[in-house]
Amino acid sequence: MQPLRVGLCGLGTVAQGVLEILSRNAALIARRAGRPIVVTQVASRRLRPGIDLHGASFSTDLLKLARDPEIDVLVELIGGDGLALETMRAALEAGKPVVSGNKAAIARHGDELLAIARQHAAPFLFEAAVAGGIPILGSLTRGLAANDVRSLAGIINGTSNFILTGMSDRGEDFASALAEAQRLGYAEADPTFDVEGVDAAHKLTILAALAFGTGFRFEGVYTEGISRITPEDIEYAKRLGYRIKQLGIARRSSAGVELRVHPTLVPDTHLLANVNGVMNAVLVNGDATGSTLYYGAGAGSLPSASAVVSDLIEVARGTAIDCGAAPRHEGAPEGGAPATVPIADSVSAYYLRIPSLDRPGVFARVATLLSEREISIESALQRAQAIHAESQNAWVPIVIVTQPVPERVVHDALDAVQALPDVVGDVVRIRVEEFGDG
């Protein structure tokens, strides 16, 4: 059979991985795809020396490649939402299938791109955009296709997970763990994008779009980073039976869909609590399957390239599907997407650390303020043994885990707690997920 001729845009680490896998696993891939898959042309803004193009021709004109009738499919691995976006549009408008790992562009322009793809009957696939080598998008759109997905939660930023793992394993503070991540190449010189949750929000946007038919609602994602997590909170969380993980969470309710990225206490016996270092995992709760979990390398040249090539194999054998065919859930308006629930309307359990003077009655006063707002206490370290720097002061932290409570009620309660004369520092609050009902 005729080989599938691939035009590859970009020559970064993932693109190099694609060239490597297609070369070394060529026979295996041809058998699975029903025909050979060959990169015939590569386009990049510049040719870096020393890269083996495995026989492909090279140019610097990305848009020309996107429209070239001599290629059957475009792989877009440039990144960003400028030229990359234009290139994807051009290929799809020419009726050419596109495979992309560009999470930023898809999170922001996924609706438009899928609409163009549908209009021109050109598959648009992007398994590599979320969680690297884990086939999570395929699992959502195919393996779990019979399910009404209720919620999903994922460790989908390897940099944040590496930093939190370092803080947990070695008692380091955020700055030291970040420096270690930078030294090992797991964090950028400017780590904002990863540690403040923007990268995870991109991926969560894509997961939710495929799971719920929300459309791509990047603007609707509530995002909190990990830079204010302290070793003290990690230690108290451990004593209460939790690990702190940076999670992306999407959950349906009658009001719409919640989308949020934030540090989260996870029970230490839960599988997500045991996903460490740069590894990723996504928990999906479907109405038929119950909880399922998908784990693997979330980034890296070969894992991400594995996802790109698996999409190419679907294109080669003609079995790609329309990723825009996710069902609208019942609460959605006719023909439209369900609302994104504002974070103030979300419900969550909370870990609270309240720096207080070490004198009688403080815990009772705090408990009363919570109780007056119908916030129940799930567990507490009353007069927690102070650790680290706090032990040198005449105050102790009160550490409490609440039962689930609406966000706005917690805000109100914490304003009242913060105003107590016994409270001598900023109250820390971190959300808690028990995953009891998935």
Added chain:
Amino acid sequence: MQPLRVGLCGLGTVAQGVLEILSRNAALIARRAGRPIVVTQVASRRLRPGIDLHGASFSTDLLKLARDPEIDVLVELIGGDGLALETMRAALEAGKPVVSGNKAAIARHGDELLAIARQHAAPFLFEAAVAGGIPILGSLTRGLAANDVRSLAGIINGTSNFILTGMSDRGEDFASALAEAQRLGYAEADPTFDVEGVDAAHKLTILAALAFGTGFRFEGVYTEGISRITPEDIEYAKRLGYRIKQLGIARRSSAGVELRVHPTLVPDTHLLANVNGVMNAVLVNGDATGSTLYYGAGAGSLPSASAVVSDLIEVARGTAIDCGAAPRHEGAPEGGAPATVPIADSVSAYYLRIPSLDRPGVFARVATLLSEREISIESALQRAQAIHAESQNAWVPIVIVTQPVPERVVHDALDAVQALPDVVGDVVRIRVEEFGDG
């Protein structure tokens, strides 16, 4: 569009789950599949009263249903390899797609069934045959399709995992944990099939066939059950940092493919060690992705039905693939499947428990016998604190974990150890997997 008309064979719990999911998620499934999916006919040896057929007609003639031109796809959920096998053959020979959850029939007759399917261009899909609601076959054949899979290891029998979890959590012996599983409906009155590893061997056969292109080699699976695992071994394993799990393991080597089901010590920090109760998980090591893991409910009406319906959705949208297109790996003979490696040629680390007289020099004598055969000791509990019944005797167990060593060498060494006058009971050996290289 025309609905996909499903003929459903069988009316057991999974079949009832299929009827339920297709009914309650009908709109969602039609959107994902591109057309409605409707069970129009049901056939079973007898109609049990009280089952809602959701409007389907009923008959007792399975073979007639398989050949009926009024159905577009046959779902086979009868089980066994008698009439079920005949029914599948009949439908495929009529060019009709078949979706099955019949692991026993597929493990034993998968080559034949896939050959008929290919000959008649009829998709043959069986996601429900392995690990219930976990989309593991789809992940192997689609999401990981770019990978040369090196190995896989799975907790693929929920009954065994439930029993071992009970023994580990509550210190119960095998008989008590089995009785509890039977009381809760997780184990049959005759539990042989599950606890002796036959069910896991069926599933491992299917996983390996799709991952490696070995063909379906059920006869080549080495199988050891869990009925001889004791609370003592579980406790010593814990002290050494391991959990005991019943694993199905498939691994490629230059000699061919190893297929084995047996109790295994797994490091307690590994995700597989934290898969408890009736849950299943499969670890897959690909050359591009590295380790990935898939977790979820391994059985049950709705999880297994979710897998059946996801296969039906592939059939409905025309995107099903040929599961027989797994690549032959490089060591395979031309046009043939790679050899199955005999268990005697396999290599594994071992946990050894050696009941010995409590006198000086015994450990040294054992260590010498191992050393003479170039078996290195990874860790040991020398003069392990005796637990349970053993503490009443004048002997103590020597507990050793070896480094990886060929099976036949271990056999030879254990013959020598067993013959020592200091050794006063049967030496126990259980394999150990570190998953260091996947």
